[in-house]
Amino acid sequence: MRVQILRAAAIAAVPTFVAAFPATAQNTNDITAIRQELTQMRQMYEKRIEALESQLKALESAQAKKAPAATPSASGGRSVRDNSFNPSIGLILNGKLSTFSADSSEFAGFAVGEEGERGRKGLGIDESELNFSANVDDKFAAGLTAAIVREGGEDKVELEEAFVQTLPGAGLPDGTRIKAGRALWTFGYLNELHAHADDFADRPLPYRAFLNNHFNDDGLEFAWVLPTDFYTEIGGGGFRGDDYPFGGASDGIGAWSAYARVGGDIAANQSWRVGAYMLSGTTDGRATNEDAVNFVGDSRLYAADVRYVWAPTGNNRDSEVILQGEYFLRKEKGTYEDTDAGTGAVAFNDDASGWYLQGVYKFAPKWRVGLRYSRLDAADVPAGLAGSVLDSAGHDPEAFAVMADWSNSEFSRLRLQYNYEELGADNPDHQFLLQYIMSIGAHGAHPF
Amino acid sequence: MIRFATLVLAAAIAAAGAFPARAAVDVFACEPEWAALATDIGGDRVEAFAATTVMQDPHHIRARPSLIARIRRADLLFCSGAGLEIGWLPVLLQRGAPAGVQPGRPGHLMAAEHVALLDKPAVLDRAQGDLHPEGNPHLHLDPRNLVTLAGVVAERLALLDPEGKAYYAARAEAFRATWNRAIAEWQTRARVFRDMPVIVQHKAWSYLVAWLELKEVAALEPKPGLPPTASHLESLLRLTRAQNVAAIFRAPYDSPQASEWLSSRAKIPALTLPYTVGADTRDGQGARTLHEVFERTVTLLETAAKRKAQP
Known part of the structure; x- marks a missing residue:
């Protein structure tokens, strides 16, 4: 402001000065002299203004530096506004164009839940995810994820997650946390992730067959990161026993889990994590295949996962390689009944397994390609189930997937994927999936 | 399963017991500049670890298992803040970090909260790119900010390790003196x-x-x-x-x-x-x-x- 006034004064002063000369001074010499003097004056004023400007700048920056020091804030939060206590809100929009060459897609030897089935054909939106999260107070944080999905020709709201969890200041020993409510529980690698964070447009076969894509029962889980140099985490939980692979729980705790994980770095450019998991429970009635198949009994799942990430100098901005694999083993003891095949309740006691292995290569800041193979090995079925859904007739479901995706920013991604699936004998299915995933609003940090 | 868990536990306890004698304050720095500053002020009384290197873009870091393990024993978390670490630090804070380094505690030090930030966007719209609503987080590249932060670090270290208070204050004072001279010299050369x-x-x-x-x-x-x-x-x-x-x-x-x-x-x-x-x-x-x-x-x-x- 002060500088502006000065500048105005200087500009005003120059013509006054000129006007003060007698009108008789008209020869060229005089004009040159006046011009020179004018230039000198202008330079002088400009220098002075410049000096004052830099002085002002220095004072201003000194003041600006003092200001935050006067109100030291030790909080990690962003600046406080009226609605700053509103939870973080995020929306994930997700759409797909899918083409399938086969008319139907049934898993040979497996009873599969609704979400584990092949997706919808044609154009359509996938799950639209709505996330809310915030700290409750100094001891608790909470979050909710609602997925709006199209099921059976209707748009339905599915409560994917609604949980509270302890913050490290809650008074529990360091490194421990407890999460309660409904959540994507710790089991294998992918289960904790929302589908939008996956590297492929659909989940690998073992997730579809053994978990109906994800396990998010109501329950409670604790975790403890051990105070070791090496990353070690152990944990476990108790669940209602209502969500696939369980179901029909009416009382108490129907299922429980335990896990252990280790991980570390190899030099500056590689890191890895390996885990072992168990999920066990009693099923009072798990209806699958559009309620045609029912299982009652004990179901126990074991899983192992491994993830390895390589990036030159550990900088994944421009390129990165991720290798990931999981193995599942399911032991079931109880009775299966396939009403379509009219088997009646048949005693069952056997193991089924499945695994997948995938690699994703980021070769440019926006581009990635990926390859995945997954397969399932069905259980041997008792004579009473011959000819039912559970009879694999010697065929083990397998699937190949190839994908390429382009992420304009960390908030948008377009993906093209080709799947070759042979889930049933002599039923090859060529699938093309074109997908977009967009995120608006707050977006939480992703785990390793 | 239970036998496996017992084994893991036993190994953990053995590993915990095997720690060598520690420095008074363990510093987990998100970026190398803060590990260096913490060491300059804390001397032998601190052990500083940098989560990233100069070859890694601090915006794009994975919340690696090793970082979760490392932040587990930190007394002081020292980062740039202003959203620079938003893609990975929240996971570390939630998963492994002790209570003492959580937001609001003396062990939680974000440099951006102690200096004036540049480039604060007037309009928040992701069409303008990956904006930091708080302002530009690369604040260590003005050495005058480091002089300011030297005092802040000394205060924080003294809160966490009161015995070393005089030691930290003296080192911060020496840092300020050396740096003020160096800054004046660089500024002269910069003309x-x-x-x-x-x-x-x-x-x-x-x-x-x-x-x-x-x-x-x-x-x-x-x-x-x-x-x-x-x-x-x-x-x-x-x-x-x-x-x-x-x-x-x-x-x-x-x-x-x-x-x-x-x-x-x-x-x-x-x-x-x-x-x-x-x-x-x-x-x-x-x-x-x-x-x-x-x-x-x-x-x-x-x-x-x-x-x-x-x-």
Whole structure:
């Protein structure tokens, strides 16, 4: 402001000065002299203004530096506004164009839940995810994820997650946390992730067959990161026993889990994590295949996962390689009944397994390609189930997937994927999936 | 399963017992500059670990298992803040970090909360790129901010380790004295290249540009956080001719492709400035200390200015 006034004064002063000369001074010499003097004056004023400007700048920056020091804030939060206590809100929009060459897609030897089935054909939106999260107070944080999905020709709201969890200041020993409510529980690698964070447009076969894509029962889980140099985490939980692979729980705790994980770095450019998991429970009635198949009994799942990430100098901005694999083993003891095949309740006691292995290569800041193979090995079925859904007739479901995706920013991604699936004998299915995933609003940090 | 769990537990307890005698304060620094500053002020009383290196873009880090394990025993978390670590630090804070380094505690130190930030966006819209609503987080590149932070670190360390209070205060005072002299000297040398027009790879250099009174005419990134595109580089090529640009700045972690392309076409040098402490594995250069970061930067700029003066 002060500088502006000065500048105005200087500009005003120059013509006054000129006007003060007698009108008789008209020869060229005089004009040159006046011009020179004018230039000198202008330079002088400009220098002075410049000096004052830099002085002002220095004072201003000194003041600006003092200001935050006067109100030291030790909080990690962003600046406080009226609605700053509103939870973080995020929306994930997700759409797909899918083409399938086969008319139907049934898993040979497996009873599969609704979400584990092949997706919808044609154009359509996938799950639209709505996330809310915030700290409750100094001891608790909470979050909710609602997925709006199209099921059976209707748009339905599915409560994917609604949980509270302890913050490290809650008074529990360091490194421990407890999460309660409904959540994507710790089991294998992918289960904790929302589908939008996956590297492929659909989940690998073992997730579809053994978990109906994800396990998010109501329950409670604790975790403890051990105070070791090496990353070690152990944990476990108790669940209602209502969500696939369980179901029909009416009382108490129907299922429980335990896990252990280790991980570390190899030099500056590689890191890895390996885990072992168990999920066990009693099923009072798990209806699958559009309620045609029912299982009652004990179901126990074991899983192992491994993830390895390589990036030159550990900088994944421009390129990165991720290798990931999981193995599942399911032991079931109880009775299966396939009403379509009219088997009646048949005693069952056997193991089924499945695994997948995938690699994703980021070769440019926006581009990635990926390859995945997954397969399932069905259980041997008792004579009473011959000819039912559970009879694999010697065929083990397998699937190949190839994908390429382009992420304009960390908030948008377009993906093209080709799947070759042979889930049933002599039923090859060529699938093309074109997908977009967009995120608006707050977006939480992703785990390793 | 139970036997396995017991084994894991036993191994954990053995490992915990095997820790060597520790320094008084364990510092988990998100970036190398903060590990260096904590060591400069804390001396032998601190053990500082840097979660990232000069070869890693601090915006893009994975919440790796090793980092979860490492933050588990930190007494002081020291980061840039202002959203620089938003993609990974929240996971570490939630998963492994002890109560003492959580937001609001003395062990939680975000540099951005103690200095005036530049480039605060007036409008928050992701169409403008990956914006930091709080302002530009690359604040360590104005050495005057380091002088301010030296005092803050000394205070925090004294809160966490009261026995060392006098020690930290003395070291902070010595740091301030040395740095104020060095800053005055760098500023004198910088007069040669005052108002020199430069192009930056990312808005990572705003504080350096403001401090040395350079003129930032453009960035290689079309929008903050978005990788350079061919069409944008073409437009910059025209700009370099119009504006008489003297140099292109990039950090050791930046891919050299875009800056080299422009450099070879526009015939202006692409400079890898040290950005922070650590060895540059690409050209074998790099700064070993914070002082070297600025010493090398000023020297490189002097050379660029000289080159420009004699075409």
